[in-house]
Amino acid sequence: MDSKTKRYRIAVIIISILLILSIGLNFYLYYDTESNSPLLWLQSEEFIDDTIIGILRNSEEFRDGEDVVFSYDFDNESYGSLLETYHIRDTAGEGSEFVKAKNLMHEYSGRINHNSKVAIPPENMNADYLLKTYLDNKEEGTYCRAKAQILNEMCLALGIYARKLWVLPLSSLDDECHVVNEVWDSHYNKWIMLDFTNDLYWVDENAEPLSMLEVRDKIINDEFCTPVFSWSDLKDLEKIRQNSAYTFAYYVKNLAVLKYMDTYTVGEAKVYTLMPVNYADKKGLDLISREAVEASPV
Numbered sequence: 341m342d343s344k345t346k347r348y349r350i351a352v353i354i355i356s357i358l359l360i361l362s363i364g365l366n367f368y369l370y371y372d373t374e375s376n377s378p379l380l381w382l383q384s385e386e387f388i389d390d391t392i393i394g395i396l397r398n399s400e401e402f403r404d405g406e407d408v409v410f411s412y413d414f415d416n417e418s419y420g421s422l423l424e425t426y427h428i429r430d431t432a433g434e435g436s437e438f439v440k441a442k443n444l445m446h447e448y449s450g451r452i453n454h455n456s457k458v459a460i461p462p463e464n465m466n467a468d469y470l471l472k473t474y475l476d477n478k479e480e481g482t483y484c485r486a487k488a489q490i491l492n493e494m495c496l497a498l499g500i501y502a503r504k505l506w507v508l509p510l511s512s513l514d515d516e517c518h519v520v521n522e523v524w525d526s527h528y529n530k531w532i533m534l535d536f537t538n539d540l541y542w543v544d545e546n547a548e549p550l551s552m553l554e555v556r557d558k559i560i561n562d563e564f565c566t567p568v569f570s571w572s573d574l575k576d577l578e579k580i581r582q583n584s585a586y587t588f589a590y591y592v593k594n595l596a597v598l599k600y601m602d603t604y605t606v607g608e609a610k611v612y613t614l615m616p617v618n619y620a621d622k623k624g625l626d627l628i629s630r631e632a633v634e635a636s637p638v
Contacts, residue, residue, distance in 0.1 A: 392589060392592045392593050393559060393560075393592055395510055395593075395596065396510075396556070396559060396560055396592055396595055396596060397560050398618060399510055399596040399597075399616035399617075399618055399619070400560050400616070401616060401617045402614055402615060402616055402617065402629075402630050403615045403616070403617050403619075403627055404627070404629060405612065405613075405614065405615070405626075405627030405628040405629040405630075405632070406612065406626070406627060406628055406629060406632070407629050407631060407632045408600075408602050408612055408628045408629075408632045409602075409632070410503065410600070410602060410603070410604065410632075410637060411602065411603040411604070411605075412496060412501055412502075412503075412603075412604050412605075412637065413496060413603070413604065413605035413606070414496055414497075414499050416493075416496070416497075416605055416606050418466065418467075418468055418493075418606045419493065419496065419497035419606075421468050422467060422468070422471075422493065422494055422497045423497055426471065426494075428444060428494050428497065428498065429498060431443060431444055431447045432444050432494075432498055436525050436526065436527040436528075437495075437500045437501070437523050437524060437525045437526060437527075438523055438525040438527070438528070438532045438534075438549055440495075440498060440500065441491065441495050441500060441502065441521070441523045441532075441534055442534060442541065442570050444491060444494050444495070445491055445534050445535075445536050445539060445570055446539055446570040446571060448475070448490065448491070448494075448536070449487075449536055449537070449538070449539035449570075450539065451475055451476050452474045452475060452477075452481065452482065452487060452490075453474065453477065453478070453480065453481025453482075454481050454482070454483070454484075454537060455480065455481035455482055455483060456483045456484075457483075458480075458481065458482050458483055458486075460482065460483075460485070460486050462607065462608065463607075465485075465486065465489055465607050465608055466489065466493065466606045466607050467489060467490045467492075467493035467494060467606070468606075470482060470486050470487075470489065470490050471490060474486075483519075483537075484518055484519040484520070484536070484537040485504075485506075485519040487519075487536045487537050488504040488519045488520060488521050488536055488537075489504060489607075489608070490536065491504075491521050491534065491536045492504045492521055492604060493606060495521070495523055496604060496605070500523050500524070501523065501524035501637040501638070502521060502522070502523045502524075502604060503521065503522050503600060503601070503604050504519055504520065504521050504522075504601070504604070505519070505520060505521070505522060505552060505598055505599060505600050506518070506519050506597075506598065506599035506600075506611075507519075507520065507552065507591070507594040507595055507597070507598055508594055508596065508597040508598070508599065509593050509594050509596055509597070510596035510597065510616070510618070510619060512620060512622065514593075516594075517594055518535075518537070518590075518591075518594050519537075520533055520534065520535045520536070520537075520552065521533070521534045521535075521536060522534070522551060522552060524636065524637050524638065525549075526638070528548070528549070529636070530551055530554075531551040531552075531553075531634070532549045532550065532551060533549075533550060533551055533552045533555065535567075538567075538569075538587070539569055539570050539571075540567045540568060540569050540570065540587070541567070541568060541570070542554075542555045542565055542566065542567050542568070543565065543566060543568055543574065543577065544558065544563070544564060544565050545563075545564040545565075545577065547574045547577065550565060551634075552595075552598065553598070553630070553633065553634060555591070555595070556595045556598075559592055559595070564577075564581070566580050566581035566584055566588070567580075567584050567587045567588065567591065568580055596616055596619065597613060597614070597615060597616065597619060598613070598614040598633070599611050599612065599613050599614070600612055600614065600628060600633060610626070611626070612625075612626050612627065612628035613625045613626065613627055613628065614627070614628050614629075614630060614633055615627055
């Protein structure tokens, strides 16, 4: 056996041993839930509390910004296809603005596949194109930004004040973010957040739905809140919270910076940033005030 062959066999043996050890470790971590392994700690509530919530708490205060007055387009001619082709008024049903939006979200969320790598050009960022292209399409999917656009236009077509917003991490090196919606609900007299991509929203300890800023505030102040699916039974919110650790952590990581548009219509408009004081703004972004974000549109 020449030296080259011997080195090759040794390398194969080493790789095989490492593979077996890796498989064994994964089985151990899966079945030994009492382990103090660092890998399990990364999935624990202690990790969430000690790290990402700490980052969010340090980002609590926002910079001053413009008192932007949002504009909402309820009369766009493109809404006709949403009302006539997709019968969204029937799907929305009766109830408050939040209830109608939740019904729409639940109906369409599972019918559009997810693909975070797709890029939608500006001229195609509208509900009519997106539904024609991706609804019930098992081969293709689209990302949260486009899905939020669909729900927003559906709500506007029904006369509901609706906006889509970006939630982003503090680090400019982390380009992974999320896009969701909020609707103004006249029953609760406030904005309420809906996540079309995941068919969920957030509630407090009394099962009252929350705005995105309310969720952010409650997490920072260590007050109870939890994501819930649109179809969830809300009788045991503590259990829901325990089973939502990943979603909870994902949102906490992405709640440092929020972005809104000044106009909500077919397609997108100018974006304003609700920026924490500790965010390193290297792009000269247009800033919006918290007061503008929380204001009633009515």
